[in-house]
Amino acid sequence: MSNSGWKQDLARDLEAYSLGEEPSPFEMLRAPVIENWTTEVRRIGKEFKLVVRGQAKRHPDYDDGEDIRTAAIHWFDRKGRFARSAHRLYMLGEQRGDEIPIDGVDL
Amino acid sequence: MASKDSSRAKKRSGTADLLRLIAEDRAENGGRRPPPPSGHPALNLLLVGCWDDAFGVLHQLSESVIGEARAQRLLDVCGDRQAVQVEIRETVDALYSLGTHDAGALALAWSMLACRPSYPPGFRAVLPQLQYALDAADLDADLDVDVRERLRIWWAAGAGDYVREKRSMFAVTVAVLAGEIEKESALEPVKPFEPVDVAKWFRTPYPGPSLTVMPAAKATRLNNHNKPFAEILDKELPLVCARNLDQARKRLGHEFPHASAALSVLFKDLREGEPIKLRATILSGSPGCGKSRLVRKWAAAVGLQHQYRYDAATSADGQFGGTSKGWSNTEASVPARAVLQSRTANPLVFIDEIDKCTRAGSQNGSLMTSLAPFLERETAARYRDQSLDAELRLDWVSFICTANDVTVLPDYLRDRFRIVRVPAPQLVDLPLLAASIVDDMLLEEGDEWAGAVAPFAPDELRVMAKAWERAGFSLRKLQKIVLATLEARDACQMRH
Structure with missing residues (x-):
């Protein structure tokens, strides 16, 4: 399935997000989910990109629970609900907590 | 119709104000050109130099969009950091809910105000959007370069490079551009071990007491065989200080229980933290009572890392005092070589079995006779080494000898040395x-x-x-x- 119009799609989506819109429920249902996610700013030479890491769910290319790292994110929702990379919309599940669980404490 | 016109006029005046403020800011920071207008308020905000200016500019720009009440509330909470952050977040939500293009752009600009270098994750909802806006904006070349440079600093902050900064991101950007802040990342990997530049280390001045052993004023040209002495020529050499004396005393007392008298004599000359200078001492005792070992351990314990061990039993001539400069392969005296080797002014020269050397009066000279001038402080302080043909200050060099029988020593040595008996263990x-x-x-x-x-x-x-x-x-x-x-x-x- 070719998607040669991805640039227009991206521009249209970002335009919509900057107008305060959110992905439609249909898109949300269809989008892969990243659970246990964290963000990471990576350097590409002089420039930077933001990527999200976590465990994929409902991703067409990966099994559920597989660790993935997205491509450069072009729009990150301010409330951490979704993130848009060039080709894909990701829904974000639970953010990874940095706190140590009680049963994780080694006494 | 009229009201629409007036609001537009107001907006234009707001943009003009922004440009004026930016121009002033620029003038403060080196008087560069004012930026030409670019559409996006968030990109303009990147050029502002402090948070208060950014807030003022943005407030003015968005007053008409967010309404009187909210604008007033924003002003009211000013000064309370937390409350301002909350209010800004609400403003951003309100702006996004308006659903217009301008409101969206302003919302992005407002969310920039909520970013703090100390909390890098706060940048993630701003940076991709800003980068996209910048890529989409059609700025002129100079401005584009400048804005990209500043955005890169924001990205670096988002990567956690400035987490220790308490200032706002706007001030940090200015500081980084001015070169005040070097990149100081908390996440930067630890530098690998760098080998010490020994030569450079020797060149740095020594903080403690020091002494010039070989003053250039009293030295002549070094010949080929004495080239290495150029390194200490006219150079202040450190005087090694005694350290950990209490501990050393206790430890050696345990290790050499039979030699406690000899140890107390050796320790008597030392003061904690002062340069080590020992009166010339002979440890005499029966064979195998641990004299050589005692000297070695004692020197290491008090901090003398360098001891020049000289075996008297193999010494058949007076080479201890150096050979004549006129000879084809000349060699400096042993204390001078000890100084050179240790690069300190007070090394320990340890002469083992001094009673086994060739007796004084032999044709080739003897260790006993050549040793004599080094033991007297008066002569040792101005000892003219016949090989270097230079006057050396060797009065800080310490001598310890061991002997089984001191009666064979000539009286001038017995006079100069302090003789300590090391009893056999019991x-x-x-x-x-x-x-x-x-x-x-x-x-x-x-x-x-x-x-x-x-x-x-x-x-x-x-x-x-x-x-x-x-x-x-x-x-x-x-x-x-x-x-x-x-x-x-x-x-x-x-x-x-």
Whole structure:
């Protein structure tokens, strides 16, 4: 399935997000989910990109629970609900907590 | 119609204000050109130099969009950091809910105000959007370069490079551009070990007491054989200071229980933290009572890393005092070489078995005669080395000798030296001595015995004592006895 119009799609989506819109429920249902996610700013030479890491769910290319790292994110929702990379919309599940669980404490 | 016009006029004046403010800011920061107008308020905000300006500009720009009430509330909470953050977040939500293009752009600009360098994740909802806006914006080349440069600093902050900064991101950007903040990342990897530049280290001045052993004013040209002395020529050499004397005293007392009198004499000359200078001393005692070992351990314990060991038994001539400069292969005196080797002004020269050297009066000279000038402080302070043909200050060099029999020494040496008797160990010293011998074996002979040695049992000690008594109380014999005991123990050990 070719998607040669991805640039227009991206521009249209970002335009919509900057107008305060959110992905439609249909898109949300269809989008892969990243659970246990964290963000990471990576350097590409002089420039930077933001990527999200976590465990994929409902991703067409990966099994559920597989660790993935997205491509450069072009729009990150301010409330951490979704993130848009060039080709894909990701829904974000639970953010990874940095706190140590009680049963994780080694006494 | 009229109201629409007026609001537009107001907006234009707001943009003009922004540009004026930016121009002032620029003027403060080196008087560069004011930026030409670019559409996106968030990109303009990147050029502002402090948070207050950014807030003022943005407030003015968005007053008409967010309404009087919210604008007033924003002003009211100003000064309370937390409340402002909350209010800003609400403003952003409100702006996004308006659903217009301008409101969206302003919302992005407002969310920039909520970013703090100390909390890098706060940047993630701003940076991709800003980058996209910048890529989409059509700025002129100079401005584009400038804005991209500043955005890169924002990205670096988002990557956690400035987490220790308490200032706002706008101030940090200005500081980074001005070169005030070097990149100081908390996440930066630890630098790998860098080898010490020894030559450079020698060139740095020594903070403690020092002494020029070889002043250039009193030296002549060095010949080929003495080239190495160029390194200490006219150079201040450190004087090694005594350290950890209490600890050393205690430890050596345990290791050499029989030599406590000799140790107390050696320690008497030293003061904690002061340069080490020992009166010339001869340790005399029967063979094998641990004299050489005592000297070595004592020097290491008080902090003398450099001891020049000279074997008198092999010395058949007066080479100790250096050979004549006119000879084809000339060599400097031993104390001068010790200074050169240690790069300190007070090395220890340790002459072993001084009574075994060629007697004074022999045709080739003798260690005994050539040693004499170094022992007197008066002459040692201006000793003219015949090989270097330079006057050296060797009065800080310490001499310790060992001897079995001091009666063979000429009277001028016996006069110059302080003679300390090291008694042979006795049976009461056996437990401590045996333990220290085992310790040394473990330390020096590697791990052949490591972990296998339990303290000696009373019956073992009794057997060892009997054997030692028969052999005469020599430490060398005791070493062999200890070794034999350990081997016997190893052989008889019960194995499963």
